[in-house]
Amino acid sequence: MQRKRKNMMGTCIWCKGKLKDGETDIEVNIAGEVVIFPGIKCKICSECGEKYYDADSEQQKHIDEITHRLHTHYKGLHLRRKLSRSGGTLLLRIPRDVEREYGLNENIEVEISAYDKKKIVVEVV
Structure with missing residues (x-):
C-alpha cells in the first residue's frame, strides 16, 4: 500500500x-x-x-x-501460458497438475469475465 x-x-x-x-x-x-x-x-x-x-x-x-x-x-496461482488455436478458436490449456489440484474436468462450467484488454478472469461456476 x-x-x-x-x-x-x-x-x-x-x-x-x-x-x-x-x-x-x-x-x-x-x-x-x-x-x-x-x-x-x-x-x-x-x-x-x-x-x-x-x-x-x-x-x-x-x-x-x-x-x-x-x-x-490470496497469493494464489499465477501461470504464464501461450494461447493456441484449434478450428478457428483460441484455446487456453490448463496444466494437468492444476486440473488435479483444483478438481477440474471437461464437465465443469466456467464463467469468463473481461475487465479490460489486459485482464480476463475465469471462475468455476
Whole structure:
C-alpha cells in the first residue's frame, strides 16, 4: 500500500496549503478484488486535497495487518501460458497438475469475465 510522507508542519508539501483533520476511504487491490477501508483518519490539504496518513497510528497498523493477511491468503496461482488455436478458436490449456489440484474436468462450467484488454478472469461456476 502506498503511503504519503508524514508531514509534521501542518502544511501541504505540494501547494503549501493548510492541513486539516479529516477522514477518507482507502482502497486496496488484493488479487484483483478491491477492499475498501472506510473512515480512515488523515490530514487533508484545504487547497489541493492531498491526503496524509499517519503510518504509526493504530488504525494504519490494523489496515496493514489485514492487508498482509489477505495478500498471504490470496497469493494464489499465477501461470504464464501461450494461447493456441484449434478450428478457428483460441484455446487456453490448463496444466494437468492444476486440473488435479483444483478438481477440474471437461464437465465443469466456467464463467469468463473481461475487465479490460489486459485482464480476463475465469471462475468455476
